[in-house]
Amino acid sequence: MRFYEFEAKKLFGKYGIPLPAGSRVAHSPNEAAAIAEEIGGPVVLKAQVLTGGRMKAGGVLFAETPSEAAHAAEKILGLVIKGHTPRGVLVEARAPVEQEYYIGVTWDGFARLPVMIFSDMGGIDIEEVAEKHPEHIAKRHFSTIHPFSDYMAKELVASLGVSGTHLLRLSHIAAQLARAFRNHGLTLAEINPLARLEDGRFVCLDGHVDLEDDARESQRALLEELGIDPNEKRQARPPTEFEVRGSQIDAADPRGVAGNVVEFDGDLGLIIGAGGGSLTLFDAIRKHGGRPANYCEIGGNPSVAKTCALTKLILSKPGVKKIAVMMNVVSNTRVDLVARGVIKGVIESGCKPSEKIAIFRIPGSWESEGFKILEDYGVEYCDRTVSMYEAAGRAVAKMREG
Amino acid sequence: MSILITRETTFIIQGITGREAVNMTRECLDYGSKIVGGVTPGRGGREVYGVPVYDTVRQITSRTRVDGSVVAVPPAFTRDAVMEALDAGIKLIVIVTERIPRYEVAQMVEMARVRGARIIGPNCLGILSPDEAKMGGLGGRAEDARKAFKKGFVGVMSRSGGMTTEMCNTLSAAGLGQSTAVSIGGDPIIGSTYADLMPLFEADPETKAIVIYCEPGGRMEAELAQYVVEKKSRLPIVAFMAGRFMDEMPGMRFGHAGTIVEGKADTTTEKIARMEAAGITVAERIEDIPGMVRQRLGL
Numbered sequence: 001m002r003f004y005e006f007e008a009k010k011l012f013g014k015y016g017i018p019l020p021a022g023s024r025v026a027h028s029p030n031e032a033a034a035i036a037e038e039i040g041g042p043v044v045l046k047a048q049v050l051t052g053g054r055m056k057a058g059g060v061l062f063a064e065t066p067s068e069a070a071h072a073a074e075k076i077l078g079l080v081i082k083g084h085t086p087r088g089v090l091v092e093a094r095a096p097v098e099q100e101y102y103i104g105v106t107w108d109g110f111a112r113l114p115v116m117i118f119s120d121m122g123g124i125d126i127e128e129v130a131e132k133h134p135e136h137i138a139k140r141h142f143s144t145i146h147p148f149s150d151y152m153a154k155e156l157v158a159s160l161g162v163s164g165t166h167l168l169r170l171s172h173i174a175a176q177l178a179r180a181f182r183n184h185g186l187t188l189a190e191i192n193p194l195a196r197l198e199d200g201r202f203v204c205l206d207g208h209v210d211l212e213d214d215a216r217e218s219q220r221a222l223l224e225e226l227g228i229d230p231n232e233k234r235q236a237r238p239p240t241e242f243e244v245r246g247s248q249i250d251a252a253d254p255r256g257v258a259g260n261v262v263e264f265d266g267d268l269g270l271i272i273g274a275g276g277g278s279l280t281l282f283d284a285i286r287k288h289g290g291r292p293a294n295y296c297e298i299g300g301n302p303s304v305a306k307t308c309a310l311t312k313l314i315l316s317k318p319g320v321k322k323i324a325v326m327m328n329v330v331s332n333t334r335v336d337l338v339a340r341g342v343i344k345g346v347i348e349s350g351c352k353p354s355e356k357i358a359i360f361r362i363p364g365s366w367e368s369e370g371f372k373i374l375e376d377y378g379v380e381y382c383d384r385t386v387s388m389y390e391a392a393g394r395a396v397a398k399m400r401e402g
Numbered sequence: 403m404s405i406l407i408t409r410e411t412t413f414i415i416q417g418i419t420g421r422e423a424v425n426m427t428r429e430c431l432d433y434g435s436k437i438v439g440g441v442t443p444g445r446g447g448r449e450v451y452g453v454p455v456y457d458t459v460r461q462i463t464s465r466t467r468v469d470g471s472v473v474a475v476p477p478a479f480t481r482d483a484v485m486e487a488l489d490a491g492i493k494l495i496v497i498v499t500e501r502i503p504r505y506e507v508a509q510m511v512e513m514a515r516v517r518g519a520r521i522i523g524p525n526c527l528g529i530l531s532p533d534e535a536k537m538g539g540l541g542g543r544a545e546d547a548r549k550a551f552k553k554g555f556v557g558v559m560s561r562s563g564g565m566t567t568e569m570c571n572t573l574s575a576a577g578l579g580q581s582t583a584v585s586i587g588g589d590p591i592i593g594s595t596y597a598d599l600m601p602l603f604e605a606d607p608e609t610k611a612i613v614i615y616c617e618p619g620g621r622m623e624a625e626l627a628q629y630v631v632e633k634k635s636r637l638p639i640v641a642f643m644a645g646r647f648m649d650e651m652p653g654m655r656f657g658h659a660g661t662i663v664e665g666k667a668d669t670t671t672e673k674i675a676r677m678e679a680a681g682i683t684v685a686e687r688i689e690d691i692p693g694m695v696r697q698r699l700g701l
Contacts, residue, residue: 107504107508107590107591109590109591109620109621109622109625110621110625112508112511112512112591113508113512114508127665127666143512144505144508144509144512145509145512145513145516182505185503185504185505185506187504187590212503212504212659213659214477214501214502214503214504214659215503215504215505217478218478218503237654260655260656262654262656273564274562274563274564275562275563275564275588275657275658275661276560276561276562276563276564276565276588276615276617276644276657276658277562277564277565277568278656278657279562279617279644279645279647279648279656279657279661280565280568280642280644280645280688282645282647282656283644283645283646283647284687286647287686295656297656297657299564327564328562328564328565328567328568329550329564329567329568329571330542330564330567331527331539331540331541331542331543331546331547331563331564331567332422332425332539332542364542364546364567365542365543365546384550384571384575385575387572387687387688387689388568388688389687389688389689390689
């Protein structure tokens with residue numbers, strides 16, 4: 001879950017990382033003017049969105065006076081940036097910058113350890129710096145079981161030849177960022193750019209923080225402190241109503257999973273699983289030229305009621321002509337329970353299972369019981385001798401037949 | 403032969419009285435595995451299908467040899483359970499539990515390194531050596547597992563538990579049995595990656611080829627490609643890459659926790675290019691895998 005810039009900065013502030021003066025969120029032009037008044041000088045106003053490219057979209061504006069700030073805030077609050085409506089506008093003091101740096105903490109998947117990254121070329125994408133100017137990047141891993149110590153951040157910063165007070169200030173910020181990363185189980189904590197102002201102060205101009213879904217429970221206190229709803233999904237785009245209803249179905253019943261429903265604009269509804277099987281089947285449908293209406297993942301033996309509810313949701317989506325029910329060979333999910341749930345959902349939607357279900361391909365535990373139910377309702381099914389790819393092909397062919 | 407487990411391997415199940423763990427115990431016993439005890443704090447003295455339940459791991463390790471442990475406790479208690487197993491000297495730990503925060507996973511992996519132990523998972527279904535033993539839920543009920551997994555010379559590793567069974571079933575149907583199949587787990591950080599397990603397969607005289615299931619996200623495939631080139635592996639590898647559609651949808655999470663395209667290196671396109679450059683054959687359909695394995699072995 002990505003944090004908005006203002007949330008990331010609140011967290012940084014908690015750890016004593018210096019921020020520009022002001023740095024508060026306004027939700028109206030009047031509020032923006034008041035913050036600018038308080039700052040008493042030139043300000044920058046930034047749209048709070050969870051997407052890149054806000055500068056290009058006019059989501060970052062400058063103002064010299066409170067009335068200019070109000071005007072800029074009004075413009076920004078009316079924007080829609082790549083489908084995102086700004087969640088307020090961040091108002092901060094603006095000061096002349098001498099140099100920009102980068103400091104980040106993230107996971108190194110190779111080493112399976114957290115790594116601090118420092119660069120004296122801030123303000124641009126760090127991946128680009130790594131590619132074009134590797135000599136301007138320093139990295140240092142740290143342990144997850146031994147205590148973190150300040151010298152580690154000093155080694156990091158000093159390795160790029162930084163010394164004197166700059167070394168002390170920069171390494172302090174890096175160390176605090178690493179502590180925030182450790183204490184809150186973050187997956188990314190990044191300050192870019194970190195600016196050295198003309199007056200010698202260092203301030204965080206922009207920041208990214210990512211918290212993984214699995215750490216939400218243990219970080220409830222932090223989320224509450226930052227005013228973040230712990231159930232907000234925050235994917236790359238806001239969830240559609242269809243997706244929200246999908247999550248509700250999954251949450252309503254603890255038995256098994258019928259989750260990660262993602263909406264697409266096709267005509268073939270998918271009830272697929274599990275994690276890896278869904279990825280494989282979605283690729284297969286597309287390879288055959290099929291147009292999925294949704295993505296989803298069922299697994300862990302979902303109850304009849306849950307599969308039924310998911311089936312009804314998918315069939316209620318406008319434009320869905322048929323559904324395909326497919327999984328890899330299952331070990332824990334019971335084939336008969338999925339078959340029952342899907343058939344019940346189709347019937348309760350007022351349709352005939354033999355017409356609405358393009359194909360049922362779930363081999364594995366309790367398959368003979370499941371196949372018997374499908375036979376009773378005249379639903380086309382296949383066993384493990386038919387590959388996932390082939391089953392997807394049959395579903396797409398049926399869509400063409402109409 | 404096989405890697406990691408044989409019919410002689412003794413293991414325990416931590417969290418044995420949980421609903422899923424009870425089923426798993428039954429499945430493993432039916433398959434012929436040697437489960438020498440279970441642990442659920444506060445439930446010592448009970449039995450699960452004849453397996454005695456204890457309150458602590460040391461109560462078992464103090465009286466009998468324990469080669470491994472399957473950890474199937476809720477996410478909030480997993481780190482503690484793994485630390486307990488490590489401190490009791492257990493060298494092979496399969497973590498079935500999913501949804502463990504990444505920081506805690508990294509701590510367990512780092513601690514295992516210190517103790518000279520191996521972790522498989524988390525968020526995995528475990529290990530199965532056909533006709534020898536299974537350690538974890540992989541393959542499900544013994545009768546179902548015997549249908550999908552057959553003894554042979556292909557080593558299998560997969561980031562998806564379900565797809566491990568699917569691929570082994572396809573291999574078995576084509577007459578290609580497996581030496582050992584390992585569900586390595588779907589999290590961004592796992593105890594044993596493809597590259598970590600390769601030396602074990604290399605050392606196993608019966609393993610002649612490797613089949614892996616890959617996904618977007620992470621650096622595991624790149625790490626394997628690097629391993630293959632640097633170590634001049636004797637084993638031909640066929641990789642199936644799922645989730646190709648995700649390349650067009652950066653920032654969206656599909657599949658497992660570790661499956662998200664965050665940077666260029668995470669895409670399937672990039673992974674396929676790296677693996678092919680290292681001499682790994684990449685399949686687009688599961689049913690193509692057996693033919694590719696045969697071709698690579700000149701059969």
